[in-house]
Structure formats: structure tokens, C-alpha cells
Amino acid sequence: MNREPRAGASGELHAASQAQPNIALIKYWGKRDAALNLPVVGSISITLESLWTRTDVRFVPGQKQDRITLNGRGEEAESRRITACLDLLRQRAGVDYGARVASRNNFPTAAGLASSASGFAALVHAGAQALGLALSLAEQSVLARRCSGSAARSIFGGYVEWAHGQLADGTDSVARPLLGADAWPLRVAVAITSTAAKQVGSTEGMRRTAQTSPYQSAWIDTQEADLSRAREAILARDFEALAQVSEYSCLKMHALALAAQPGLLYWNGATVECMHRVRALRQQGVPVFFTVDAGPQLKAVCLPSAIEQVKAALRDVPGVLDVLDSGLGEGARNIAAGVVEA
Ligand code: DP6
Secondary structure, three states, X not given: OEOOOOEOOOOOXXXXXXXXXXXXXXXXXXXXXXXXXXXXXOEEEEEEOOOOEEEEEEEEOOOOOOEEEEOOEEOOOOHHHHHHHHHHHXXXXXXXXXXXXXXXXXXXXXXXXXXXXXXXXXXXXXXXXXXXXXXXXXXXHHHHHHHOOOHHXXXXXXXEEXXXXXOOOOXXXXXEEEEOHHHOOOEEEEEEOOOOOOOOOHHHHHHHHHHHOOOHHHHHHHHHHHHHHHHHHHHOOOHHHHHHHHHHHHHHHHHHHHOOOOOOOOOOHHHHHHHHHHHHHHHOOOOEEEEOOOOOOEEEEEOHHHHHHHHHHXXXXXXXXXXXXXXXXXXXXXXXXXXXXX
16 A cells, blocks of 8 residues: 655655664574575564664655765765665655665764664665655565665664564564563663774675585574573563573674684674673673674673663773763654755
């Protein structure tokens, strides 16, 4: 069912949306269908609050090409993926207008901070609205997944599970909320240890891992148990249980990727030192655990009472450039036009 497109006086179709990055506690790594972006495993994440992507999308009648800016500059690295994502939306709406996309992140892009998750969730949310597509959040999650797997989860807030799914067309490989952000308001300290773009992106890293890592089948076989442990821990608000299964999933994903050929080493020295610091804190009774994605930043997840102590400990680690701090936030949503300058 199509809604009337949001046409301005010039016939442009316009909307703007915000989405936040999510941090996987039980990791997604590996695709069973690269074209549809279907994962080999389900995953569980938390959506952040104070880091965001804001994206303004304008479909312009008569415009042939898409014009894309990220943080005020022409975007090249991701332009093919962005155009492919816009094409999915245009096909649904039956329009062929080129788009003007202006997007801003308030955090480092492409350095393992899930900018593709918030970026594609915001793009799908704004694009669908501009084109007047009446898509449910689940349908938006499926579309966001096709653009970047982890973006499926940033459509929702709080604690989110993205299902592996069974159907060949991928319509059931969709995210759903497990628990609201307010129901268990954990905090996240992000230790920035490098602002350089990562050398091997997730898509290529997953492909290399599936082709060469001897641990791929063990990874797939053990995921279901991790998902149910994490689900139970979240619903019971059992911090220690969530800490154990989350660190386990993180280290297992990196072990899998390290055993690819050539091995994928996403950490730097400061990342490893931060892991030791977090473990030392937990041994002293501080409720905190770490997780690391396909980049060198370390995310420390803690109970609210521990956040200042955790931030101070991470700041103290040589090589840590900055420590960001966030609560858990909401899913993708509409924002006022004009909030994102090109
Ligand atoms: C390590 O979602 O960036 O952050 O689907 O190829 O776009 P593509 O990959 P992406 O991979 C994220 C991998 C991860 C783990 C996770 O977020 O679950």
C-alpha cells in the first residue's frame, strides 16, 4: 500500500530521520546469502542514545544521479551502497528520481563504530517516508538489512534481536525489540583508540572468514546457545550472565576472524590494554564488560552506577584518544526538515 508521497512545491519528495548505532553483544559475522544480506547466525544488540546519524533525503523529479554528502563533503566510499539502497526504495515506490542525500554523524565514521548501521537505518527510514511508502518497522528492518546487515537492528531501540530467518527470500530475517531501553538502562563507554578508517571492512572480512577460517562451522553451531543465554540474561536483568556471554561472543568472533587467511586483526595495542582494564575492574566487583567490533574501538558496557569509574579507567589507558559515553536509546525516527545541513 502506498501513501501519498510528500511532495513540496517543486515536486521534490522530502523527509529527514535520525538513527543511532547499535552495539552487538552476540555478534553477527558471516552471510549465507550475500545478495540479500542474510546472516549465517542471529545476533543481539543494544541501540545507543547519544551517538547519532541524521539524514535528509530529497528525491528530485528530473534529476538523474544521486548526490550524496556525508558530514558536509561529497561521499565516495559508500556511494555505491547508498545508491543501491535508494534503488530498493525507488523500486518499491515506482519512481526513478535521483536523490539528494545529506547525512551527518556526530562520531568517527567507518572505524568500527557501526556508522553503517545508523547510516542505513536513517536512510531507509527517511527515504521510505519521503516516497510515501507505508512500511512497518519490520519491513524497514528488512530493507535496512539488505543495505547493511547490522542496520536491521538500528531500526529499533533498546535491546534488539535480529533473527537468522528460514525463508529463502529473507522476509523473516528481521530485527525485533526484546526489551525497551528504559526497562534496563545500561550505559556504554566507548574508548576511541584510532580515528583511521579500518583496513578491511566487515563485508570483505566476513567473506574472507567464510572462505578460509577453519572455525566457521563451530561459530555457526554454537551461536544458538549464546543467543538464548543472552536473551535470558536480558529478560532477567542479570548483568553478570550478560557480561559472560557477551565477552565470550566477542572473543569467539575475533578468534574466528583471526584464523582467516590472511588473519583479520582489528585490534591495536590500546584495544587489548582496555580489555585487561575492564576485566580487572570486574574482578574488583565493578559491573562492567567489554565488546569490540570490526575495528579498534572498545565498548565497555556497565551499570549506571559504574560509568564514571569506567570512563576514568579507560581514559587512563595509553593510546586511548577519547572516551565517549552513551545510554541506551530509541529506534529510527523522523526529525524536522532542516536539521541536517548539506
Ligand atoms: C562486527 O553490518 O557492517 O559489527 O552486513 O556487510 O554491511 P554488512 O556488515 P556490518 O557488520 C557488522 C559486524 C559486527 C558485528 C555486529 O554488528 O553484529
